[in-house]
Amino acid sequence: MQAPTPADTTRRSSVEISDVTGLRETTYWQATVANQAFWVTVTVILLCLATAYYQPDTFATKGNFFNITRNFAAIGIMAMGMTCVIITGGIDLSVGSVMALAAVVAARIMESGFEWYVAFIAGLLAGAAAGAVNGSLIAYVKLPPFVVTLGMLSIARSAAIVLSENRVIYQFGPGAETFKAIGGGQVSVPWIDGGILPLSNLFVVLVVLAVVMSIVLKFTAWGRYLFAIGGNEHAARLTGIPVDRIKLQVYILAGTTAALAAIMSVGYMGSASNGMGRMYELYVIAATVIGGANLMGGKGSIYGAFIGAALIFLIRNSLIMFGVDANWYDFFVGLFIILAVLLERLRSRQQG
Amino acid sequence: MAVLELAGIAKHFGAIEALRGVDLALEPGEVLGLMGDNGAGKSTLVKIIAGNFPPSEGAIRVDGAEHHFHKPIDARRQGIEIVYQDLALCDNLTAADNVFLGREIRHSVGPFKFLNFRAMIARAAELFGELKSETRPRDLVKQMSGGQRQAVAIARTRLTESKIVLMDEPTAAISVRQVHEVLELIRRLKDTGIAVILISHRMPDVFAVCDRVAVLRRGTKVADKRVADSSPEEITGLITGAIEYA
Numbered sequence: 096m097q098a099p100t101p102a103d104t105t106r107r108s109s110v111e112i113s114d115v116t117g118l119r120e121t122t123y124w125q126a127t128v129a130n131q132a133f134w135v136t137v138t139v140i141l142l143c144l145a146t147a148y149y150q151p152d153t154f155a156t157k158g159n160f161f162n163i164t165r166n167f168a169a170i171g172i173m174a175m176g177m178t179c180v181i182i183t184g185g186i187d188l189s190v191g192s193v194m195a196l197a198a199v200v201a202a203r204i205m206e207s208g209f210e211w212y213v214a215f216i217a218g219l220l221a222g223a224a225a226g227a228v229n230g231s232l233i234a235y236v237k238l239p240p241f242v243v244t245l246g247m248l249s250i251a252r253s254a255a256i257v258l259s260e261n262r263v264i265y266q267f268g269p270g271a272e273t274f275k276a277i278g279g280g281q282v283s284v285p286w287i288d289g290g291i292l293p294l295s296n297l298f299v300v301l302v303v304l305a306v307v308m309s310i311v312l313k314f315t316a317w318g319r320y321l322f323a324i325g326g327n328e329h330a331a332r333l334t335g336i337p338v339d340r341i342k343l344q345v346y347i348l349a350g351t352t353a354a355l356a357a358i359m360s361v362g363y364m365g366s367a368s369n370g371m372g373r374m375y376e377l378y379v380i381a382a383t384v385i386g387g388a389n390l391m392g393g394k395g396s397i398y399g400a401f402i403g404a405a406l407i408f409l410i411r412n413s414l415i416m417f418g419v420d421a422n423w424y425d426f427f428v429g430l431f432i433i434l435a436v437l438l439e440r441l442r443s444r445q446q447g
Numbered sequence: 448m449a450v451l452e453l454a455g456i457a458k459h460f461g462a463i464e465a466l467r468g469v470d471l472a473l474e475p476g477e478v479l480g481l482m483g484d485n486g487a488g489k490s491t492l493v494k495i496i497a498g499n500f501p502p503s504e505g506a507i508r509v510d511g512a513e514h515h516f517h518k519p520i521d522a523r524r525q526g527i528e529i530v531y532q533d534l535a536l537c538d539n540l541t542a543a544d545n546v547f548l549g550r551e552i553r554h555s556v557g558p559f560k561f562l563n564f565r566a567m568i569a570r571a572a573e574l575f576g577e578l579k580s581e582t583r584p585r586d587l588v589k590q591m592s593g594g595q596r597q598a599v600a601i602a603r604t605r606l607t608e609s610k611i612v613l614m615d616e617p618t619a620a621i622s623v624r625q626v627h628e629v630l631e632l633i634r635r636l637k638d639t640g641i642a643v644i645l646i647s648h649r650m651p652d653v654f655a656v657c658d659r660v661a662v663l664r665r666g667t668k669v670a671d672k673r674v675a676d677s678s679p680e681e682i683t684g685l686i687t688g689a690i691e692y693a
Contacts, residue, residue: 314561316551319540323548326537333535334549334603335520393539 131387131439132399139406146413154416157292161281165295165363167408169194169356170375172301174382174400175308176352179345181383182312184325184392185240187346189229189247190353190379194372195255197222197354202264202367211270211277218358219351225251226350230343248376255369265366278362297359301401304352309397321345325392374425381428382407385435406431448511450475450610450642451496451527456505458491465491466666469505473611478633478643480653480674483663484686489646492663493613496644497529498522509610528604532615534596536588542595543571543584546602574602578635580628593621594628601632611642618652630656650679662686662693669693 127133147155173190180187201218205211225247232243267274282299286292312318320341323331332338353372361367384390385406386399410427414420449472458466466488473479483489495502498516506513509525516522519529536545547567553560571584580598582591588599597617604612614633618626626649633656636643647653653660654674662670662685670677670685670693677693684690 316553316560316562319544319548319551319562322539323537323544326539327535329533330535330537331548333519333531335523336549393537 129442131385131435131442132396132402134438135385135387135399135402135406135435139402139409142406142409142413146416150416154412157286159412161293161295163405163408163412164298166411167404168295168297168301169360170378170382170407171401171404172297172304172356172359173349173353173375173379174386174404175301175304175397176345176349177379178308178383178386178388178395178397178400179312179321180240180349181380181388181390182321182325182392182395183342183345184328185233185342185345186244186380186390187226187229187349188241188244188376188380189225189251190349191372191375191377192248192251192255193222193225193350193353194357194360194375195369196225196251196258196357198357198361198367198371199255199259199264199369201358202267202361203258205267205270205274206264208268209270211274214270214274215277215358219354222350222352222354222357223347224350226347226353227343229350230346233346234339234342252369255371259367259369261369263366263368267365275362275365278359279365295363297363300355300359304355305397305401312397317341322393325389325394327393377425378404378407378428381432385431387435387439389439403435449473449508450510452506452508452511453492453496454506454508456492456495456502456507458488458495458500459503464666466495466502469663469666469668471661471668471671473642473644475610475642476637476640477659478637478645478657480657480660481644481646481663482648482650482653482660482682482686486665487663487686488666489663490615493529493615493644493646496522496527496611497613498527523607526608526610527613528607528609528611529613530597530600530604530615530617532617532619534600536596536599538589539587541585541587542575542582542591542599542602543568545588545599546571546574546584546606548603550606570606571602574605577605577639578602578632580632592625594625597621597625597629598632601636609641611644612636613644613646615646616648617645618647618649626652650682653682654679664688 153159173194177187177190197218200221201214204214204217229244229247232238233240277296280296281293282296283291283293312321320331320336323336324338324341328338357371360371382403383395383400386396386401386403388395388399407428410431411424414424414427451473453469453471456466456469457464469492481489481492494500496507498519498521501515501517507516509527514525537548552563552566552570554563568584575582575584575598578598578601580595582595582598588596617629621629630652633643633645645653645657657674660672660674660677660682661668662682664686672693681690681693685693
């Protein structure tokens with residue numbers, strides 16, 4: 096193909112609008128390279144390859160895959176809700192505590208002899224209620240999200256401790272079998288070696304939720320409004336978007352996803368403790384930020400949060416595989432958060 | 448017949464009288480320049496027409512029928528659109544997204560409603576074409592020039608059969624070449640029979656594009672005359688108060 100001469104390029108700029116609009120503003124390749132989630136995916140793959148090379152017998156096994164995906168599923172589920180909050184320019188620091196509250200509520204109800212679905216619904220409602228309190232104060236009373244959810248972090252944790260009478264709840268009533276089967280169960284999918292690949296229910300819930308949320312964010316007006324609010328809240332309001340109602344909804348969503356992660360985890364572990372989800376706000380926010388969400392709002396993706404959560408737990412697994420002291424774990428999580436933000440800053444400087 | 452008629456509009460904020468007995472009429476396809484110093488009441492008047500708040504006294508008539516606007520959506524339903532001074536655009540979204548923000552085209556799949564990107568992009572391209580703007584629907588607003596951003600904000604007003612477009616300081620913070628672009632956009636609106644109220648501080652722009660100019664001073668309309676019968680000097684005098692009334 097011949098390079099365009101200057102005459103060609105000038106003619107180009109005067110073509111009809113309808114011709115130009117057929118062109119993509121950037122190629123898919125450019126868009127991919129500019130996407131943070133792409134680089135996190137590359138990191139995840141490299142880390143997997145390195146660990147698999149170092150520990151071929153223990154890392155690259157179906158059993159280890161099952162464990163890693165189950166372990167990051169709870170963080171991943173919560174990161175789905177957090178992504179929506181962060182896209183609107185908010186933050187929810189209370190998700191870890193809300194997780195504990197929902198777990199204790201569900202467990203206490205099981206303990207009192209109710210059926211598993213009553214516990215399930217009650218747990219989800221507890222999470223939604225905590226989110227609704229956060230959302231109402233932020234959207235309608237106009238309090239800063241950071242402060243409101245910091246308060247809820249303390250309140251929900253305390254409520255969980257009081258409600259659990261500060262003990263670990265493990266004596267579940269008649270619905271215990273079903274309850275534990277839902278959280279702790281697994282599904283088997285056919286695998287390329289002709290056998291089956293077991294996947295934890297937690298991970299399956301995460302994947303289903305991620306697919307649904309991706310569709311919602313990309314293809315619905317509601318998803319578009321989240322980005323509009325995060326980009327320019329004032330403009331969103333002027334165009335008639337129900338900004339306050341949507342803000343309330345995203346905090347309810349964040350609380351509900353925390354509760355969902357909690358109930359599934361209780362089923363998997365077979366017990367609920369009020370210490371559940373401690374520090375999880377750090378991991379959840381880290382997962383979304385590492386995946387490319389911007390804490391200033393207007394930017395973020397479900398896939399990014401998913402792969403970010405995967406990276407965080409892969410770091411833990413790899414450290415163990417390489418024989419590094421596990422106490423270094425949070426050090427590396429923190430390092431990756433800062434690296435992610437640094438990378439984001441460098442790229443936005445390049446563009447602007 | 449006048450498409451928009453204001454009769455005896457007054458607005459008090461507590462003891463402060465922002466507007467006093469303002470009458471104004473606008474014909475279809477007419478461009479009116481609304482001028483005045485800071486605090487003269489321009490913004491208040493525009494906000495009343497756009498439905499941000501109701502007037503304390505007076506009537507608003509659109510096509511002869513009286514209306515009471517309480518929310519911007521009320522005014523929009525009567526075909527009154529506003530281009531805000533800050534344009535009210537979301538930088539992180541595309542041009543087409545911004546044009547349709549809050550008024551998305553959707554198609555139903557079972558009980559769910561999904562965005563119809565194809566239709567929105569096609570319609571946005573059509574609107575930019577009508578405005579003779581080189582704005583591309585898929586481009587992010589962040590990457591656009593001031594003129595292109597104006598085109599996006601103006602295209603938004605063309606989504607429905609609008610009759611009146613209010614433009615608040617559209618040329619205040621953009622380059623000379625872009626000012627030219629924006630004035631062209633205003634002429635396109637005029638050509639399609641839309642009445643435009645241009646709020647501006649820039650005398651050359653008003654004289655370049657307006658048919659008529661109205662001057663507000665301390666909440667009162669002190670002049671309302673054809674641009675051809677006036678001069679920048681006279682208007683400056685009216686704005687500052689050096690000329691009492693014209």
